[in-house]
Amino acid sequence: MNNPNDEFYTSEAFQLFFIKSANSLIIKADPPHFTILAVGNKYLDLVHKQRNELLGKSLFEVFPGSGADSSEKFSVFSSFNRVINHKAEDKLPVFKYEIFVPSSGKLETQYWSNLNEPILDKAGNVQFIINTTNNITAQVLETAEKERAQNLLKASEQNIQNMVRQAPFGMCILKGEPAFAEEINDCFLTLVGKTRDQFKAKPYWEVLAEAAAIYEPVTNEVFKTGKTYHAKEHEIVLVRNGREEIVHIDFVYEPMKDADGHVFAIMIVAIDVTNQVLARNELQSAYEQVRLSKQAAALGTFDMDLVNGTMEWDERCRELFGISHNKNVSYEKDFLPGLHEEDRERISKIISELLNKATSIGDYDVEYRTIGTEDKKLRWVRAKGKVFFNEKDEPVRFIGSVLEITSQKEDEQRKNDFIGMVSHELKTPLTSLSAYVQMLHGKARKSGDSFTASALDKAERQVKKMGTMINGFLNISRLESGKIHLEKQLFNLQDLLTEAIKETLISNPDRSIHFVLCNPTFVQADRDKIHSVISNLLSNATKYSPPEKEIEVFCEVIDNCVQVGVKDQGIGIKASDAERLFERYYRVKTKNTQHISGFGIGLYLSAEIIERHQGKIWVESKPEKGSTFFFNLPMN
Numbered sequence: 001m002n003n004p005n006d007e008f009y010t011s012e013a014f015q016l017f018f019i020k021s022a023n024s025l026i027i028k029a030d031p032p033h034f035t036i037l038a039v040g041n042k043y044l045d046l047v048h049k050q051r052n053e054l055l056g057k058s059l060f061e062v063f064p065g066s067g068a069d070s071s072e073k074f075s076v077f078s079s080f081n082r083v084i085n086h087k088a089e090d091k092l093p094v095f096k097y098e099i100f101v102p103s104s105g106k107l108e109t110q111y112w113s114n115l116n117e118p119i120l121d122k123a124g125n126v127q128f129i130i131n132t133t134n135n136i137t138a139q140v141l142e143t144a145e146k147e148r149a150q151n152l153l154k155a156s157e158q159n160i161q162n163m164v165r166q167a168p169f170g171m172c173i174l175k176g177e178p179a180f181a182e183e184i185n186d187c188f189l190t191l192v193g194k195t196r197d198q199f200k201a202k203p204y205w206e207v208l209a210e211a212a213a214i215y216e217p218v219t220n221e222v223f224k225t226g227k228t229y230h231a232k233e234h235e236i237v238l239v240r241n242g243r244e245e246i247v248h249i250d251f252v253y254e255p256m257k258d259a260d261g262h263v264f265a266i267m268i269v270a271i272d273v274t275n276q277v278l279a280r281n282e283l284q285s286a287y288e289q290v291r292l293s294k295q296a297a298a299l300g301t302f303d304m305d306l307v308n309g310t311m312e313w314d315e316r317c318r319e320l321f322g323i324s325h326n327k328n329v330s331y332e333k334d335f336l337p338g339l340h341e342e343d344r345e346r347i348s349k350i351i352s353e354l355l356n357k358a359t360s361i362g363d364y365d366v367e368y369r370t371i372g373t374e375d376k377k378l379r380w381v382r383a384k385g386k387v388f389f390n391e392k393d394e395p396v397r398f399i400g401s402v403l404e405i406t407s408q409k410e411d412e413q414r415k416n417d418f419i420g421m422v423s424h425e426l427k428t429p430l431t432s433l434s435a436y437v438q439m440l441h442g443k444a445r446k447s448g449d450s451f452t453a454s455a456l457d458k459a460e461r462q463v464k465k466m467g468t469m470i471n472g473f474l475n476i477s478r479l480e481s482g483k484i485h486l487e488k489q490l491f492n493l494q495d496l497l498t499e500a501i502k503e504t505l506i507s508n509p510d511r512s513i514h515f516v517l518c519n520p521t522f523v524q525a526d527r528d529k530i531h532s533v534i535s536n537l538l539s540n541a542t543k544y545s546p547p548e549k550e551i552e553v554f555c556e557v558i559d560n561c562v563q564v565g566v567k568d569q570g571i572g573i574k575a576s577d578a579e580r581l582f583e584r585y586y587r588v589k590t591k592n593t594q595h596i597s598g599f600g601i602g603l604y605l606s607a608e609i610i611e612r613h614q615g616k617i618w619v620e621s622k623p624e625k626g627s628t629f630f631f632n633l634p635m636n
């Protein structure tokens with residue numbers, strides 16, 4: 001405003017107008033003083049001063065902070081000088097002041113703008129400067145607030161973006177109409193089997209067309225209502241990389257709202273739980289299978305917590321112990337008393353050895369009888385189980401199953417009784433047959449009928465074989481029904497060995513048996529039964545080795561036990577068969593053995609006899625090379 005009219009500015013009318021309305025000062029251009037000539041009322045309000053505090057003073061006296069010695073570049077003083085030099089207005093940057101505001105009684109931070117305009121005289125020199133000040137604190141604060149909010153928004157958008165990208169599960173942000181995937185992470189792309197480019201090119205539900213029918217309306221609803229939608233293990237058919245696949249997904253459609261509460265986007269968080277669902281289904285069907293097969297086999301289960309000393313029995317297990325209630329059961333109160341008294345000691349010994357890491361074989365496989373607690377019924381039970389130890393070798397858990405075998409046991413019993421009866425009945429005619437054959441044999445020898453004598457000799461041997469066989473069956477039936485009793489006596493084992501070897505040689509005259517004599521060795525045992533063991537080992541050695549190969553018998557004392565060995569150079573036994581030889585009716589089936597008669601009971605009986613003497617029986621063998629059968633007996 002370059003009005004060179006001095007009189008106008010000094011006129012009373014102007015002064016009155018100025019004083020009333022302006023938020024300005026009129027300053028004389030008299031550097032460095034810059035005297036205040038006139039002050040607008042509004043200016044006084046702004047600076048909280050009286051007019052007489054300003055009039056005739058230098059501006060920098062009143063406001064020292066804006067003088068020459070303040071910030072050089074932007075001070076009011078420099079601005080006045082620039083106005084004088086350039087004869088043009090000069091706008092200063094916003095000043096920040098700490099001002100004491102009497103109405104609030106506090107120091108307040110205020111922001112002020114300053115505009116300095118020149119008023120020229122006729123000669124064109126700057127005579128006055130109009131300094132207009134505005135308190136722009138409110139605008140400044142508002143702008144600063146806006147900026148802060150914008151920065152925050154930017155930062156949170158950045159945060160969301162990062163969160164989406166780095167999330168270890170599928171994340172996607174849907175925006176717009178139609179909705180596009182604005183942010184989408186790799187996990188999400190893998191989950192839906194689509195590419196980022198596909199989502200860039202088309203609206204979200206066009207890319208995921210296979211799921212749109214069900215889920216597009218759901219997202220629309222979330223946009224509309226602002227309510228979160230949760231889905232748990234939803235089964236969805238997805239076209240993943242061109243192939244239809246059934247997947248199970250947990251997901252959330254979370255509305256994202258602006259300050260006014262409007263939903264501007266939906267965040268989808270999704271996790272593929274297919275594997276978990278399938279594993280659980282598999283587990284469930286496995287459980288079901290176990291349950292069904294347990295039911296079909298009428299299998300009961302037991303579970304002992306050895307740390308807390310508790311025991312769980314299922315319904316079937318309770319049934320096998322004749323218990324109908326569902327109350328707690330315990331090892332001492334229910335299991336041990338439930339056992340048949342003849343089995344109690346044996347089973348409790350087996351279990352205590354099983355629970356001791358030093359003696360435990362880990363697996364439990366036993367047969368015992370129970371007497372029903374309530375119904376007093378006798379039942380035969382087969383129990384199998386396993387013990388688990390902790391790192392300190394303490395038993396912590398013992399679990400297993402039980403199966404009723406009463407009817408098998410009864411069948412076996414009937415079979416045994418039958419075998420026993422038949423063998424017994426066969427023995428009588430066989431004894432008289434043997435007597436007649438012996439008698440005739442004697443007669444033929446006397447009369448010099450050598451043909452008949454030799455035929456009767458053979459007949460006698462066959463009758464003897466038959467007798468041994470029948471005795472075997474008789475013994476089995478006795479053993480099974482627990483009717484075998486040991487009649488112990490002290491005898492010299494060496495004599496018994498010599499006796500048995502002689503008998504074997506009588507029935508096998510062309511064999512050679514080498515007996516490595518040992519010292520006279522006395523044992524306390526059932527002589528007849530040990531005799532049958534030795535005879536059986538010798539008979540097997542002759543049966544399973546060629547006649548020209550020598551058989552060796554030896555005996556020695558080791559660790560207070562007498563150990564006997566019968567060694568042949570015959571067909572030998574494979575390791576897998578050797579493990580099972582001592583089982584009842586077990587026979588090795590090979591080309592070599594198929595024509596050799598036998599029932600697989602000799603070794604079973606021998607093992608039973610030796611075990612009842614607290615001894616051991618075993619075999620060392622190599623196929624094609626020969627076998628050595630050993631047994632030992634304690635000496636006292």
Ligand code: ADP
Binds near residue numbers: 536587588597627
């Ligand atoms: P058996 O000889 O009547 O079949 P055993 O119980 O005495 O019954 O023997 C069981 C099986 O062990 C035999 O069938 C045979 O296959 C095998 N066996 C026993 N002794 C020998 C041996 N010395 N050499 C090779 N195999 C043998």
